[in-house]
Amino acid sequence: MKPCARLFVAIILLTATTAHAQLWHSPQETAGQAILKDYALSGTVLRRGDTTVTLDVAGNVVVGVFVQTSSLADLARGxxxxxxxxxxxxxxxxxxxAAPKVLTTAKTGFVDVTDDxxxxxxxxxxxxxxxxTRYMAYVAAKVWPxxxxxxxxxVIGSAAAPDTxxxxxxxQxxxxxxxxxxxxxxxxAAPGAYRTSHYQFPLTMHRNAQAAAEASECASAQGKFWPYADVLFAAYDTWTPLEPKDVPATLATYANDAGLDTAAFMTCFSAHTFKASIDAQIRAGIAVGVQGTPTVYLNGVKLTNYSDSAELARVHxxxxxxxxxATVIDARLKLFR
Incomplete structure (x- = not known):
């Protein structure tokens, strides 16, 4: 990221409280907004004077809005x-x-996520x-590689599944x-449709979450992550209120319930074998914008509501x-780098 980048975003987003709202909608919905009522629409391009607002579309949903103009007012509108x-x-x-720091940064081109x-x-x-002066701007969905x-x-599900x-x-x-x-x-239940990966993101406010994460990774070392996770969630009301000192024995009991070699499990767990791996998963989550749990990504897109079938369908x-x-967005972003 270039110097002043985060400051640039902070300045722009002082009013952008509904960012992401029109992405993933149909071109008709996006073009039909009241703030674009004076623009002439041709296909997926809206024009007024020397301003063009182009809707980048993939799978019949808008994934980006590209603006070219000589007017700051029209830039804001786009x-x-x-x-x-x-x-x-x-x-x-x-x-x-119009802030000088924004315009100075924009002279060499700027690309960044809109918020944390x-x-x-x-x-x-x-x-x-x-x-x-001519301005180009682009707001788009973030698709993580x-x-x-x-x-x-x-990981569970077919490697050939269309959705990851x-x-x-x-x-906890x-x-x-x-x-x-x-x-x-x-x-x-739909392994042909979904390939699902689980990452650890234990929150510090949950005092037994780290122990459970390490235990589940020790179960994974024996090829039993999913059965062990099932047991952990099924017994949620039992182990989550425990004092941390009482948790290891309980986790060992769950290892036996999930069909693990309990002795090997406890050796792994007592040595904190997977602590470094869990720390790395947390860092990776923070890097892609995880701020709480659960956070779910579909084909690299952070879902706003993982239980909303309509959202999953649009992202799919x-x-x-x-x-x-991703291809459409990356091609457009090359203009700014």
Missing amino acids: IGAGWSLAEADLPSLQANL GATDVIALKTSGDGAK DSMFPATKN LRIFSDF CPYCKQMWDASAKGWE AATTATPSA
Whole structure:
């Protein structure tokens, strides 16, 4: 990231409280926003004067909004269309875009995620000076490449499945238990459709979560991660309230229940064999915008609601299309680098 990058994003996003709102919608929905009512639509391109707003589409959903203009007001309007802003929000956004630090950074081109949640990306670049200044901006979905996720043995489902799910979870998180008991069971029951990977993200506020994560990795070393995870979540109300000193013996009991070699399990667990691996998984999660658990990615896209079948369908359509969302977005972002 270039110097001042995070400051640049902070300035722009002072009004961008609904970022991501129009991404993953149909082109008709995005083009039909009130703030674009004066633009002429042809296909997926909207025009007014020397301003063009291009909707980048994959799988019949909008994955990016590309703006070219000589007007800061129209630049704000185009960005606002990607974020579903109201007319009343645009003056503040325009003022933020006009900040000298923003314009100085934009002269060499800028690309970054919009916030720490990392669901979207924004790019800005200017050319020319004074009255001849031209602006390019792009707001798009963030599609993380496979290389951003660490290798894990905790995988279930066919390698040929069209959809890859990556779950960052905490065994002591009640919402993770809800996911495991509902959505995750559905994904597990459809191995031809979903290949699911589990990553450890124990939260420090859950005092037994780290121990459970290490225990599950020791189970994984014996090829029993999924059965052991099932036991952990099934017994959630039993082990989560325990004093940490009482947890190891209970986790050993669960190892026996899951069919593990209990002695080997305890040797692994007592030595904290997988602590470094778990730490690496946490770092990887933070790098792709994990802020809490559960966080679920579908084909590299961070889901806002993993239980929303409509959202999963839209992301599936865009990420498996030809060209895919990632291909479309990466091609556009090359203009800013």
